[in-house]
Amino acid sequence: MSSILVVGGSTGIGAAAVRAFRDRGDTVTLADRNEVDGRAVVGERRAGAAHFLPADVGDASSLGPLVAAAADLGGGLDTVFYNAGVLHAFPLGEWTAEAFDRSVAVNLRGPFLLTQAAAPHLRASTCGRVILTSSTGALRGHAGMAPYHATKAGLLGLVRALADELGPHGVTVNAVLPGWVDTPFNDAFWSHQDDPPAALADLVGRIPLRHQASADEITGLLTFLASAASGYITGQALVIDGGYTAV
Numbered sequence: 205m206s207s208i209l210v211v212g213g214s215t216g217i218g219a220a221a222v223r224a225f226r227d228r229g230d231t232v233t234l235a236d237r238n239e240v241d242g243r244a245v246v247g248e249r250r251a252g253a254a255h256f257l258p259a260d261v262g263d264a265s266s267l268g269p270l271v272a273a274a275a276d277l278g279g280g281l282d283t284v285f286y287n288a289g290v291l292h293a294f295p296l297g298e299w300t301a302e303a304f305d306r307s308v309a310v311n312l313r314g315p316f317l318l319t320q321a322a323a324p325h326l327r328a329s330t331c332g333r334v335i336l337t338s339s340t341g342a343l344r345g346h347a348g349m350a351p352y353h354a355t356k357a358g359l360l361g362l363v364r365a366l367a368d369e370l371g372p373h374g375v376t377v378n379a380v381l382p383g384w385v386d387t388p389f390n391d392a393f394w395s396h397q398d399d400p401p402a403a404l405a406d407l408v409g410r411i412p413l414r415h416q417a418s419a420d421e422i423t424g425l426l427t428f429l430a431s432a433a434s435g436y437i438t439g440q441a442l443v444i445d446g447g448y449t450a451v
Contacts, residue, residue, distance in 0.1 A: 205229040205252065206331065207278030208430060209271065211261060211318060212288030214241035216387035217337065220419035221285060221426050226252035228427060233274040235259040236288070261288045261314040262306060271321040281325035283333040283430040286315040293348040293393055304351045311355035312362070319366055319377070332375035333430050336363060340383045340445050346393065360441050367439030376438035378429055383445025386416040412447030 208225050212218045214236040222245050225232045235257045236242040246254035255277045259270050275281045290310040292303055315336045326332030341349070342356040359379055367377040384390070384407060397403040408414055425444050428434050443449055 205231065206282040206430060207275075207280050208232045208283040208285065209235065209274040209278070209281055209322070210285045210287060211235045211259070211270075211314075212286065212337075214238035214245060216389050217382065217385060217419045217422050218285075218287040219245045220423050221287065222246070222254065223248070223250065224420075224423035224427050225430065226250040226254055228252070230430075231255075231278045233257060233277050235261075235270055235274070261286075261318070262290075262309040264309070264313065264317060267314065267317040268321045271318065271325070275325050280329060281322055282329040282331050283335065284318060284322045284326070285335045285337075285426065285430070286318050287337040288314060289337065289389065291349070291352050291389060291393065293346075293352075293395070295348060296350070299351070307351035307355050311352070312358045315359060316362060319370075323370060323373075323375070326370070326375045327373040330374075331432050331435070332370070332373070333434075334366065334370070334375065334377040335426060335429050336377075336379045338363075338379040338381045338441065340381050340443060340449050342379075342381060342441070343443075343449055349393065363441065364439045371438055376429075376434065378434075378438060379441045380422070380425055380429070381441055381443045381445070382417065382422055383443070383448040384411065384416040385419060385422065387419055410448065410451070411445075412451055415446065417444070417446060 213222045213234045229252045231253045233255045246256045290307050338359040339356040341353045363379045
């Protein structure tokens with residue numbers, strides 16, 4: 205079984221991933237700012253062991269110690285799954301440099317620094333994996349969310365470069381691009397809409413599968429990417445969106 209670090213997993217996709225990894229017997233270390241929900245997730249009775257580490261990934265100095273602690277708890281590291289993210293929505297004139305910088309720090313700088321710190325452990329693994337959560341927002345745009353879209357698009361370039369650098373060491377690096385997932389993470393987007401119920405109905409009507417995903421519908425791709433079966437897949441942006449970007 206694998207030792208996995210999940211960054212950003214107290215709720216939503218990250219929490220579902222923690223459960224899915226543990227259900228197959230993996231040892232999971234969850235790092236998050238939300239200690240209440242995070243400790244509740246790792247406290248669930250499941251097959252694999254789990255640990256919680258409080259972390260603010262917007263603090264650049266925290267990533268190295270976080271990786272070291274996770275490697276100690278898990279007896280090494282086989283997979284890092286960076287799922288932390290910031291989504292703000294403001295009219296263009298209301299954005300501040302501080303809000304922009306926070307988006308960059310969490311959504312783009314954090315994945316880079318985490319991978320940098322984890323690389324020695326992943327090289328030592330027989331199944332080194334890096335999985336970064338981007339978004340279909342890397343492929344499309346929405347008013348009020350320019351920093352979010354810019355950082356999620358930037359992750360795709362980061363994944364390609366890291367895949368080239370770490371590939372010779374047997375480490376794969378991929379991005380998952382969820383479409384619309386029914387989690388609180390998207391609340392900022394809905395609150396930015398003039399008529400949220402109408403906006404939601406319009407959105408669902410444009411998804412071929414006619415519903416937003418549940419977080420559990422994302423985990424099959426994550427467990428696959430964190431397995432030996434995905435060993436020849438790297439540098440990719442894997443969309444999982446019910447067909448939203450296909451039409």
